[in-house]
Amino acid sequence: MGHQYDFYIAATPEQLWEILTGPEGVRQIFFGCELRSTFQPGEDLAYVGPGNDGPETVHVYGTWLEWEPHHKFSYIEHPGPSYAPNHAELESRVTFTFEPAGSCTKMRLVNDQFTPGHPAMERSGESWWMILSNIKTLAETGKTLDFGW
Template sequence: MELKYEFYIGASPEKVWDVLVSPEGTRHTFFGCVIKSTFKEGDRFEYVGPGGDGDETVHVYGHILSFAPHEQFSYVEHPGPSYHANHEELESRVTFTLEKAGECTKLTLVNDGWSEGHPSFENAKSHWWMILSNIKTYAETGKTLNMGW
């Protein structure tokens, strides 16, 4: 199973990268979450934000596979502990790739390597569209889409 999305964004790769990894960028585009990590290969990361466990709910966690600023960011993720009792068994891989395309940035997202029967697969199909649309809008305008979050 693989989810793949390609977006063209009217902003530089540096600007899009900042939206993907900075606390301000992720807070505005990833459902109010901040990514916490050293961003070194093999190190842990967490998307933390408001949720069922309070303001510090861990929504997604895992480890960094690759981190090449302005080019590629890849990680293995698991749903947060409050979502599924077997969260450690459930995983997928997420890879963001940035390429300069004229005055724009081509952002490609591939979400693959899903554990068999992963319960988050169906939600991910629609959530990635919302997140990527927000990344595009925020990188281009500095504003986010009001999706009722």
């Protein structure tokens, strides 16, 4: 069980890659976070930024599975320690792919392989819609959405 989303975005795979992996794009899309990683399969990653534990809150951490620039990246993720006491036991897989489609790009996100009973299974379905809409808006307009927070 999991979630799959397909978005068609008026941007190149390279532009979307930069939004999702570059420092400025990550900060804008992932609520002020920084993606800390060597970007090598088998290596660790962490989204760190303002949150429950102050400015260095680990929101999500995990391990890269695949890293193919401008085409695909995939990782196993865990919620940060402040989100669940059993965070290390809770995991899911996140996979983004980018495929040219005419003058735009088909961006697919699959979030699957959830640990049975993972509390974020339902919540992630809602938050991904917001993040993906924000990616599309940023890529096409240069601005992010104001969610009223």
